[in-house]
Amino acid sequence: MATPVKVYGPPLSTAVSRVLACLLEKDVQFQLLPVNMAKGEHKSQEYLKIQPFGQVPAFQDESISLFESRAICRYICDKHAEKGNKGLYGLDQLGKASIDQWIEAEGQSFNPASSILVFQLAFAPRMRLPQDEKAIKQNEEKLSKVLDVYEQRLGESRYLAGDEFSLADLSHLPNGHYLVNVADRAELFTSRKNVDRWWNEISGRESWKEVVELQTKASS
């Protein structure tokens, strides 16, 4: 049996949970290793050797160490093309290109605005940090514009990159989950008919429910 891959970091981190959702979709065995961020373990010399930016997650598989959640997801899908959800990263170069463009849209357009909102609305209160009202308003506006484009796209196809669930949809789950369930911003999704339908479909997947369960266990 293959040695499980190692994922370093807490499941509450959006980037860690992106990788976990991918591993569960691909049915790849993994071992989740805690990194105590409160104690600054992610800035320790030893950790910086595998993740020079001092962020989570880091990832190891046999002799390879990787970081950056979206790169890790692509690696997992390429290596295990025949396992689990086979079409998660497309079945040919054209399929991959279409998925890649929406992963980039997520990384460059959805993520910057949504991660600021998640930090301000979900994490800052927990960390007893003051909230920046101006940043919240600006990023709600930015995210609304992005979601308007999604609304149109999701009127043309069931998922972002076509008629099948893909890595592009999956990449939205971590921030989307916090926006809807913790930051009280479900309306950004529910006020848009197609986005609402899409969000219900992708967040209802078994893989994502398992990630949420891991998050719940970690925070209790």
Added chain:
Amino acid sequence: MASIKVHGSPISTATARVLVCLYEKDLDYEFVLVDMKNNEHKKHPFLSINPFGQVPGFQDGDLTIFESRAITQYLAKTYANKGNQLIPNDPKKAAIVSTWIEVEGHHYDPPGVALSFEHLVKPLFGLGETDPAAVAENEAKLGKVLDIYENQLSKNKFLAGDEFSLADLHHLPNVSYLLATPSKKLFESRPRVNAWVTEIIARPSWAKVVALRNQS
């Protein structure tokens, strides 16, 4: 006959990223200039290619995509045997390239773009004066990223290994702009980063993009 079409403007960094990749891969293409001064990128028909209203848009036969880094990865994989190899065949080496592509997109690019906006875009488009506080904040951010590059470049000649790859290429448009600003000191003060910048900026593929940029 070229089946590849690039819709954009050579002064856009994202468009230049795709163009330099096409030259590296020795691929013919047709360039369709999008008149950004007249907001053509915010109107149809361009919006049917890129619904976000950003350049570039890209077509290859039946495929239409946007997002420069998705386009270059498509070119590098689909035309693997043409021109220079930009993603290694070995899956592990390819994964390292993929990691550093993400580093460029998420760590380098945000402060890099903020700096070129302050130093170049604002004066050029009459959007106000360069804000010294914004410059200082983003130079500090970019400096931290380049410290990590300096260390990485002590292990390999290029970011993701000893061969030039898509991860290096993606930096060219912004690096080239910053070299024309006082922020170039961020590169020059780090010997390995400086050598890397000097090497990648001298590639013939990039000279061709600069020539197009100067014509427009």
